[in-house]
Amino acid sequence: MARARWPHLxxxxxxxxxxxxxxxxxxxxxxxxxxxxxxxxxxxxxxxxLANFTTAAAQVPMARLFWNSLVVALAVxxxxxxTSVLAAYACALLRFPGRDVCFALFVATMMVxxxxxxxxxxxxxxxxxxxxxxxxxxxxxxVTGYGVFMLRQTFKNLPRSLVxxxxxxxxxxxxxxxxxxxxxxxxxxxxxxxLFFVNTWNQYLWPLLVASDKAMKTLPVGMQEFVSLxxxxxxxxxxxxxxxxxxxxxxxxxxxxxxxxxxxxxxGLKE
Amino acid sequence: xAVAEVHxxxxxxxxxxxxxxxxxxxxxxxxxPALALTAVFVYWPVLAxxxxxxxxxxxxxxxxxxxxxxxxxxxxxxRAFWLSLVNTGKAAVALVVLTVAAxxxxxxVVLRVxxxxxxxxxxxxxxxxxxxxxxxxxxxxxxxxxxxxxxxxLLGALGLEGPKWLSSGDWAIxxxxxxxxxxxxxxxxVIYLAGxxxxxxxxxxAARVDGASERQIFWRITVxxxxxxxxxxxxxxxxxxxxxxxxxxxxxxxxxxxxASNNLGYLVYQLGFEYFRVGYASAAATLIFVVFLVLTAVQxxxxxRRTHYGG
Numbered sequence: 001m002a003r004a005r006w007p008h009l010x011x012x013x014x015x016x017x018x019x020x021x022x023x024x025x026x027x028x029x030x031x032x033x034x035x036x037x038x039x040x041x042x043x044x045x046x047x048x049x050l051a052n053f054t055t056a057a058a059q060v061p062m063a064r065l066f067w068n069s070l071v072v073a074l075a076v077x078x079x080x081x082x083t084s085v086l087a088a089y090a091c092a093l094l095r096f097p098g099r100d101v102c103f104a105l106f107v108a109t110m111m112v113x114x115x116x117x118x119x120x121x122x123x124x125x126x127x128x129x130x131x132x133x134x135x136x137x138x139x140x141x142x143v144t145g146y147g148v149f150m151l152r153q154t155f156k157n158l159p160r161s162l163v164x165x166x167x168x169x170x171x172x173x174x175x176x177x178x179x180x181x182x183x184x185x186x187x188x189x190x191x192x193x194x195l196f197f198v199n200t201w202n203q204y205l206w207p208l209l210v211a212s213d214k215a216m217k218t219l220p221v222g223m224q225e226f227v228s229l230x231x232x233x234x235x236x237x238x239x240x241x242x243x244x245x246x247x248x249x250x251x252x253x254x255x256x257x258x259x260x261x262x263x264x265x266x267x268g269l270k271e
Numbered sequence: 272x273a274v275a276e277v278h279x280x281x282x283x284x285x286x287x288x289x290x291x292x293x294x295x296x297x298x299x300x301x302x303x304p305a306l307a308l309t310a311v312f313v314y315w316p317v318l319a320x321x322x323x324x325x326x327x328x329x330x331x332x333x334x335x336x337x338x339x340x341x342x343x344x345x346x347x348x349x350r351a352f353w354l355s356l357v358n359t360g361k362a363a364v365a366l367v368v369l370t371v372a373a374x375x376x377x378x379x380v381v382l383r384v385x386x387x388x389x390x391x392x393x394x395x396x397x398x399x400x401x402x403x404x405x406x407x408x409x410x411x412x413x414x415x416x417x418x419x420x421x422x423x424x425l426l427g428a429l430g431l432e433g434p435k436w437l438s439s440g441d442w443a444i445x446x447x448x449x450x451x452x453x454x455x456x457x458x459x460x461v462i463y464l465a466g467x468x469x470x471x472x473x474x475x476x477a478a479r480v481d482g483a484s485e486r487q488i489f490w491r492i493t494v495x496x497x498x499x500x501x502x503x504x505x506x507x508x509x510x511x512x513x514x515x516x517x518x519x520x521x522x523x524x525x526x527x528x529x530x531a532s533n534n535l536g537y538l539v540y541q542l543g544f545e546y547f548r549v550g551y552a553s554a555a556a557t558l559i560f561v562v563f564l565v566l567t568a569v570q571x572x573x574x575x576r577r578t579h580y581g582g
Contacts (some may be wrong), residue, residue, distance in 0.1 A: 007383045013379060018453065022398065022423055025410045041424050065486035081303040097295055102302050109313045110321045111506075111567055113513045115539040119323065119549060120316035141365065142307040173297055201458035202403035204518050220405035224522065227409060235413050242409055245401045253401040257394055259460070 022246070023103045027249050028239040029053070032054070047092040051238035056226070062244060065222040068134075072218060073200040075138045078163060081189070084147030089177050091148065092155035093163055109115045109145035114162065114205065122209050136184060141200065147192060154188040155181060191259040200251050317560065324554035330547045342554035349531050351538060352555065356562075359534040362448050363512045369452035370459050371504050377456075378463035379493060393464070397457035404454055404515070409520035411450045412437075417525070437524050440531035447532055448517040455515060459504045467493070467501030505570060512536075513559060535559045 015237035023043060028036055029052050031045040047140065056062060090096075121140045123135040130136030160186060166176040207218040214222070223245060253260075299306075326335040326344055346352045381392050399407065414422050415436035423433030436446040470493070478488050494501075513536030522527055526533035526541060533541070539559065543552030 004383070007380045010390070011377065011384065011388075011392045015392050018399060018456070019395050021407070021410045021453070024414060029411065037419050037423060039419050041421060041428060083308060087305035088303045090298045094298045094301070095431060096298035099298060102306060105314075106309065108306065109309055109512055111312055111564065112317060113510065113516070113559055113563060115536050115554075116320055116560045117313055117316035118539070119543050119553055119556065120319035121312060123319075123549075124311075124316075140312045143305050143312065145309070148305060149510055173301075178504075190291065197400050202401075202405070204403065204405040205521075205540070206516075220403040223409060225405060226410065227522070233412070235416075238409055239413065242406045245406050247402045249403070250398065253398065254394065256387070258396065260397075268364055268372075 001247070002006040015029070025239045025242050025246075029243045031236065033236055034064070052236035053244070055234070056237035056241040056244070059234070060222055060225050060241065061214070062241060065217060066139075066217045066245075068211075068216060068222075069135055069201055069219040072137045073197050075134070076141050076200040077193050077196040079138070079142035080144045080147050081193050083143045084151050085147045085177075085182065085189070088155055089173075089181060090153030092174060093158075093176075093181070094245060106148040110149065118209070121163075126208060127220075130210075132211055132216045134216075136210045137207055137218070141205065144196070147196065150192055151189075154185050155162060158184055187259055191256065194252055194256050198252065201249055204246045278549070301306065311398060320553045320556050320560075323550050326550040328549045330543075330549050335550075338550065342551045343558075345551065346554055346558065351533055354530050355533045355538045358444050358532065359513060359516070359536075362451070362516055362534060363509055365445070366452060366455070366508055366512055366515075367450045369448070369581045370508050371457045371501065374456055374462050375497070375501070377460050378467055379489065381464065382467060393461070396460050399454050400439035400457040400461075404518040405522060407454055408450060408519050411446075411519070412523055415446060437517050438528055440528050443524045443528065443532035444534070447516060447523060448532075450519045450523065451512075451515045455508065455511075459508065462504055463497065466497050470496050504570070506567060509570065510563060510567060513563075574575060 027043050027045060032047055032049050032050045032051065032052075035042065035045055035047070038091045081194045085104075087106060091099060091106075115128070117140075123138065126130060130139065136189075159180065162180060163176060167181045171179065202220060204220045211217050211221065223238070223241050226241060227233050322336075326337060327342070328335045353385065363582045377396065381389050384392070414420055416425070417435060417438065420433075420436070422436065426433040434442045436442055456508075474492060474496070475488060478492055484489070487531060513534065516534045516538040517540065520532060520534060521540065522536040524532045526537050539552050539556045541552075542548050542555055546559075
């Protein structure tokens with residue numbers, strides 16, 4: 001079967017343009033200063049070096065930033081998963097008055113721009129004396145309307161017979177949730193958790209406000225120290241730090257991309 | 272007999288009522304954590320922001336001074352606010368073209384290539400979604416660099432003189448839009464792909480048997496059946512635009528030169544955390560909320576109508 005070439009031309013060009021900034025970052029990270037500022041185009045360095053990585057590690061506490069990002073991202077992911085599972089379960093499979101109103105209240109939070117809640121949340125965290133603490137970084141994000149919305153769809157798509165079998169066996173709703181519903185939807189749950197993790201890992205504005213202390217900054221915020229350090233930006237080390245910061249997210253992604261797409265299909269964003 | 276039946280009837284009904292009441296209690300127990308946290312960290316702040324917008328406060332002073340509508344009138348008279356509003360509108364429209372229309376086309380096209388290649392393109396196009404916007408912006412700052420930036424090196428190689436991406440009043444907002452589109456394109460692409468995969472193959476086969484052309488299939492089948500997906504993508508792109516524009520603005524231009532790339536999301540941050548005018552910033556935040564609520568409602572109503580028509 002003769003397949004047309006043009007889809008490859010269109011997609012290949014788009015994909016190359018999309019990937020290019022990441023290639024350029026890696027390329028710059030591996031170049032010595034003389035090549036970085038040569039002003040010519042060379043995707044592969046003539047004399048590759050790891051010097052930028054050592055400079056980056058010496059200038060900014062990369063390990064500490066990494067650790068902060070990890071603690072915050074894991075805690076937020078766990079909390080968001082738990083609150084979303086409980087709320088989505090009630091909204092999808094239990095029947096009681098006021099349920100749909102509550103669901104609407106969760107979905108409506110997706111429409112609230114972050115900028116609207118930012119100032120009062122900052123004031124609240126400041127008043128609780130939680131600036132520059134993990135609790136302050138984590139607390140305002142422990143619930144997500146998006147998670148409740150996505151999981152409710154996933155739970156609703158479960159075969160009814162599966163859930164009813166549990167009820168007939170005399171299991172309580174709590175047992176049905178943890179023994180039947182959660183195991184049956186684990187792929188979708190895992191994909192959603194990866195999205196939660198990556199979103200938190202990548203967050204910038206909230207940590208920028210809450211963690212001014214150098215030791216409490218997360219990776220995306222702490223890295224900005226390289227920008228205009230002592231007047232001029234240190235591009236080589238900045239790109240080296242960016243490369244290090246991006247790698248965990250990209251690895252998680254390449255490993256899980258199939259499930260991430262499947263979770264969108266399963267959630268059936270058709271309603 | 273009859274009495275017994277009635278009696279039994281009421282007992283069953285009473286038990287069912289009791290179970291429902293118990294059911295409600297259990298239901299709310301599951302909802303409590305999420306509801307309570309949502310109330311504290313979303314609904315309360317929305318109200319607090321509204322209240323703050325009628326005060327003058329500098330973030331440290333012990334007293335708040337009530338100022339009535341002054342924050343709003345001052346905002347309505349400020350150049351920065353109107354520039355921000357216009358820029359946000361321009362950016363939102365550009366983002367709809369770049370991250371709603373283009374991903375739809377890409378998703379339709381990607382399904383025409385072999386499965387192995389589909390996988391490659393999918394992984395590549397979605398990749399920017401997974402990296403931090405702040406880090407992406409650091410990379411773009413380097414790409415847009417006026418002297419050694421690769422964007423202008425490449426344009427120069429083609430014999431073109433590149434623009435001053437970030438320091439020219441005409442270009443700055445479009446550079447921000449470009450970065451935002453680059454970052455969000457893949458997410459919408461994958462959502463469209465999921466929507467397309469959910470359309471049964473028979474629908475297309477039936478259309479082909481009827482002799483429909485590719486173009487007819489796209490406009491008469493794909494687009495209408497994807498209407499709910501489009502509504503979702505449109506709403507999220509739109510609602511998230513102040514948020515998505517914030518990071519590139521903060522890192523690439525700080526709203527400059529001379530407010531030329533300022534936008535509503537950044538303005539609130541600037542007023543609150545750079546000028547320390549909390550009430551004034553809250554007034555801006557409240558206005559954003561109202562504007563976006565109205566526009567979302569309009570989109571939703573129009574979208575719903577289209578959806579029913581299409582479906």
